[in-house]
Amino acid sequence: MIKLVDVHKSFGDNHVLRGLNLEIDKGKTTVIIGRSGGGKSVLLKHIIGLLKPDKGQVIVDGVDVAGLNDREMNEVRKNFGVLFQGSALFDSMTVGENVAFPLREHTKKKDREIRKIVSERLRAVGLTGVEEIMPSELSGGMRKRAGLARAIALHPQVVLFDEPTTGLDPVMTEAVNELIINTQRDFNLTCVATSHDMQSIFTIGHKIAMIYEGEVVAYGTPEEIRKSENPVLKQFLSGSLEGPINIL
Amino acid sequence: MSVISTEAKVGLFILIALIILGYMSFQVGEYGFGLKKGYLVKAVFDNVSGLEKDASVVIAGVEVGRVEGVSLVHGKALVLMRILPEVMLERDASVSIKTHGVLGDKYVEIVPGTVGEEYLLDGGVITNVKKQADIDQLLRDLGSISSDVMKVTSSLENVISGEEGEANLKAIMTNTRELMENLNNIVKRNDEKVSVMISNFSNASKEMERAFTSLNEIVDKINRGEGTIGQLVKDEGVFDNLDKTIASLREIAEKINEGKGSIGRLVNEEETVDNINASLKSLDTSMEGINKYITKTDQFRTFVSYRGEYLFEEDNAKSYVELKLRPREDKYYIVGVVADPRGKRSVTDRTVDGTTSRIEEWDRNELLFNAEIAKRYKDVVLRGGLLESTGGVGIDYFAFNDDLKLTFEAFDFDSERNPHLKFYAEYGIFNHIYLSAGYDDFISDEGNESPFAGFSIKFEDEDLKYLLSNVPIP
Amino acid sequence: MRNLIVAFDDLGRSVLRTVEEMGSILIFFVSVMVWMFRPPLRLRLIFKQMEFVGVKSLFVVVLTGTFTGMVMALQGYYGFRMFSAESMVGSTVALGMTRELGPVLTALMVTARAGSAMAAELGTMKVTEQIDALYVMSANPIKYLIVPRVIAGVLTLPALTIVADFVGILGGYFVGVPVLGINAGAFVNNITMLVGLDDIYNGLVKAAFFGFILSLFGCYKGFTMTGGAEGVGKATTEAVVLSSISILVSDYFLTAIMF
Structure with a gap:
């Protein structure tokens, strides 16, 4: 489904991705873990084509997206939904208009039909009666939900989650995890999430990949990861100061 | 939230701005450059210093045109003037450059020529160019006068100054003194005779006073422009012929005092002046009638145009062929055909087994028709009628000497779909070639919206024009 | 010696940065x-921006226009009184407003009000990943966010300018005629005689150009900002400075070409 082959990416002197290889399974949730600023978000942006690799290939459905032009890329993107870290709801529109946005952009559906889909999607993420509210009036958790409703509005095959639980309280974190699991199952999605929240990683992940120094150092099921003897992974999971990870 | 929608607010705002623009356009400039009215005449001057583009052209103080441009031809100044179409100039009309006040702007003054003379046509040349009696000329004359005065004083000085001169002066003084003494003696001896002489003098001066009063009256009449002499004096440059005029005036005054001469009688006789005025007036009315007929046929114009528009979204071109009949400057009719790549829409309701289905068909080979009536208000044209074989209206706005045209059209009103709206701008690059660009059907709910670019060719059919001007127009 | 080298280094860097920025503005412009x-032309978005740039700037433009006209009448009066040519105040105010002050002051006020807001809004959208979200949903942010703002700028500035011209002349009239006692007929006559249609039209062409500049630069600064909340503030300031300078500089060249 999605395959990254020897991807390199630098920002100035900062060599973020250094020959990264990763294959993401269809219909499963893959969680990417790693240090803050270690290239997790950069990896997601490569998958969706917001960034192009300096070297290497990003293959989606057998096509190297790095070589596509804008129009072709747009076609690929219709199969993707993204939930951004801060939800990235448009401030100038109501929640209903936000969720309707991809539908208006990419389908020729009539107004009534769009309104029906919007309320369906909002109900699927546990929100009702918020269509006419502005995003600024919502709480952080509700915004995540609304953001997810927008991400799945077009019924995509793949949904990317950028730090879905960062900045939420433990109860809300659990609720969002629950939501991701349910949505993944109900819509049979391929999900890719980045996180460094230990609870979330093992709750939502079918597969877990650890990025360190711009490469995938460990990849496997939660069980395999938990049992792994990789010193980097062990230190990261235990949150210990002792080990190979350079704290400075 | 507010009750008024965004569109309404923006629309109101733009409307206010357009009303203000329209109001200001009407206020400034007597005949705005939007309408290029009038015909061109030329005149060649020796010197036009200070005459600017857009300076007034006046007849008897009434503005009848503007200076279109000034250029140099063989070391002389060629002045192009645009004259209002209703003002006809005779071939022998004279033209001169004048100044408002002492330091004011320069303007061109035209003095009409002989009544009955042929009229100047577009591009005609006024050959009767008068020398300007302007401030420069006046200053030059003043200069020569003062130099004359200087010559006199210097020769006087030559006479008086020096030893010889002094001696002469002394001799003159002595002679004068002797003369006075002699005179005194004579007077003493003839005291009685002198007093009689003085009373005679007094009577003579009274007579003289009376003569001056009558002279004054005559001059006043002439000044007021009464009578043919008045006209004559007003028209001719007084400066040039001042001496001669005064001399002849004196002669006339003398003759009139003596009660002689036919001119004197003419000046005083009111009836004669009235007769001349009446005959001039009747001639004027008959000329007016002729003018009206000539301008009317002259204004009837016919235009033929082709316009092609390439629709980017359709990858296809739309063509228009139009005939524009313009009986008056501000009114015209448009008939034309349109070849649309989409063709003509026809809707038929068909009932099969009780269920009615509506069938929409597009006939690609069918032509669409335009038939509009248009009225022009200054820079704005409102038109309506048949647009692409449906009812519709349009508005055109002209700017930059009619080179730029902004157009908005709305037609094909149907309750089931959005009306066909279209706007575009057209700009004339050469004489008959125009470039256009715009957006067709931009609120279409059927995916017909498309930007377009194109060009058009327009020409006025001269042959047709002459043919039609022989047919009486109601 | 070392200081000299450092100074040269700084100079070179700043020149390079300026050239780089000019290049990126050009690419942005293209x-x-x-x-x-x-297509499609997003009429709703254009209307929304026209409301923001035009309708909501109307009050401040009317205010500045009126007072500018009043001040010009007052200043002109003291000058022309020396030559007993008080009625020239009318045409001075009208020509000054239509040719120069109407377009320039309107553009500067709109820059301060709307140009800065464009930079701040787009900067915030960038920080909160809303611009990325647009890309992801295959809605090009340039088409969706910037084109409506630029079109709105080009369309509304001439409209605001004609309003400013008009209220400026009115302001001049109310100071000139009732307050200073200039003859009303002479005042109005002078305006209609000396002001031509081209004065008004050229002022409006200028205004459209300024509208393009201020919306383009406002959007550019917001769209290309970096560095979080602080960056938004910096982008806003830079947008106002860059637009204002460009408006005044281009005004000179436009005037040189047109009049």
Whole structure:
């Protein structure tokens, strides 16, 4: 489904991705873990084509997206939904208009039909009666939900989650995890999430990949990861100061 | 939230701005450059210093045109003037450059020529160019006068100054003194005779006073422009012929005092002046009638145009062929055909087994028709009628000497779909070639919206024009 | 010696930065132009921006226009009184407003009000990943966010300017005629005689150009900002400074070409 082959990416002197290889399974949730600023978000942006690799290939459905032009890329993107870290709801529109946005952009559906889909999607993420509210009036958790409703509005095959639980309280974190699991199952999605929240990683992940120094150092099921003897992974999971990870 | 929608607010705002623009356009400039009215005449001057583009052209103080441009031809100044179409100039009309006040702007003054003379046509040349009696000329004359005065004083000085001169002066003084003494003696001896002489003098001066009063009256009449002499004096440059005029005036005054001469009688006789005025007036009315007929046929114009528009979204071109009949400057009719790549829409309701289905068909080979009536208000044209074989209206706005045209059209009103709206701008690059660009059907709910670019060719059919001007127009 | 080398180094860097920025503004300009002519034309968004740039700036433009006209009448009066040519105040105010002050002051006020807001809004959208979200949903942000703002700027500035011209002349009239006692007929006559249609039209062409500049630069600064909340503030300031300078500089060249 999605395959990254020897991807390199630098920002100035900062060599973020250094020959990264990763294959993401269809219909499963893959969680990417790693240090803050270690290239997790950069990896997601490569998958969706917001960034192009300096070297290497990003293959989606057998096509190297790095070589596509804008129009072709747009076609690929219709199969993707993204939930951004801060939800990235448009401030100038109501929640209903936000969720309707991809539908208006990419389908020729009539107004009534769009309104029906919007309320369906909002109900699927546990929100009702918020269509006419502005995003600024919502709480952080509700915004995540609304953001997810927008991400799945077009019924995509793949949904990317950028730090879905960062900045939420433990109860809300659990609720969002629950939501991701349910949505993944109900819509049979391929999900890719980045996180460094230990609870979330093992709750939502079918597969877990650890990025360190711009490469995938460990990849496997939660069980395999938990049992792994990789010193980097062990230190990261235990949150210990002792080990190979350079704290400075 | 507010009750008024965004569109309404923006629309109101733009409307206010357009009303203000329209109001200001009407206020400034007597005949705005939007309408290029009038015909061109030329005149060649020796010197036009200070005459600017857009300076007034006046007849008897009434503005009848503007200076279109000034250029140099063989070391002389060629002045192009645009004259209002209703003002006809005779071939022998004279033209001169004048100044408002002492330091004011320069303007061109035209003095009409002989009544009955042929009229100047577009591009005609006024050959009767008068020398300007302007401030420069006046200053030059003043200069020569003062130099004359200087010559006199210097020769006087030559006479008086020096030893010889002094001696002469002394001799003159002595002679004068002797003369006075002699005179005194004579007077003493003839005291009685002198007093009689003085009373005679007094009577003579009274007579003289009376003569001056009558002279004054005559001059006043002439000044007021009464009578043919008045006209004559007003028209001719007084400066040039001042001496001669005064001399002849004196002669006339003398003759009139003596009660002689036919001119004197003419000046005083009111009836004669009235007769001349009446005959001039009747001639004027008959000329007016002729003018009206000539301008009317002259204004009837016919235009033929082709316009092609390439629709980017359709990858296809739309063509228009139009005939524009313009009986008056501000009114015209448009008939034309349109070849649309989409063709003509026809809707038929068909009932099969009780269920009615509506069938929409597009006939690609069918032509669409335009038939509009248009009225022009200054820079704005409102038109309506048949647009692409449906009812519709349009508005055109002209700017930059009619080179730029902004157009908005709305037609094909149907309750089931959005009306066909279209706007575009057209700009004339050469004489008959125009470039256009715009957006067709931009609120279409059927995916017909498309930007377009194109060009058009327009020409006025001269042959047709002459043919039609022989047919009486109601 | 070391200081000298450092100074040269700084100079070189700043020149390089300026050249780089000019290049990126040019690229930005080209992509805005390309997207402007790609359908669909988003009328709703354009109307929304026209409301923001035009309708909501109306009050401040009317205020500045009126007072500018009043001040010009007052200043002109003291000058022309020396030559007993008080009625020339009318045409001075009218020509000054239509040719120069109407377009320039309107553009500067709109820059301060709307140009800065464009930079701040787009900067915030960038920080909160809303611009990325647009890309992801295959809605090009240039088409969706910037083209409507630029079109709104080009369309509304002439409209605001004609309003400013008008209220400026009115302001001049109310100071000139009732307060200073200039003859009303002479005042109005002078305006209609000396002001031509081209004065008004050229002022409006200028205004459209300024509208393009201020919306393009406001959007550019917001769209290319970096560095979080602080960056938004910096982008806003830079947008106002860059637009204002460009308006005044281009005004000189436009005037040189037109009049």
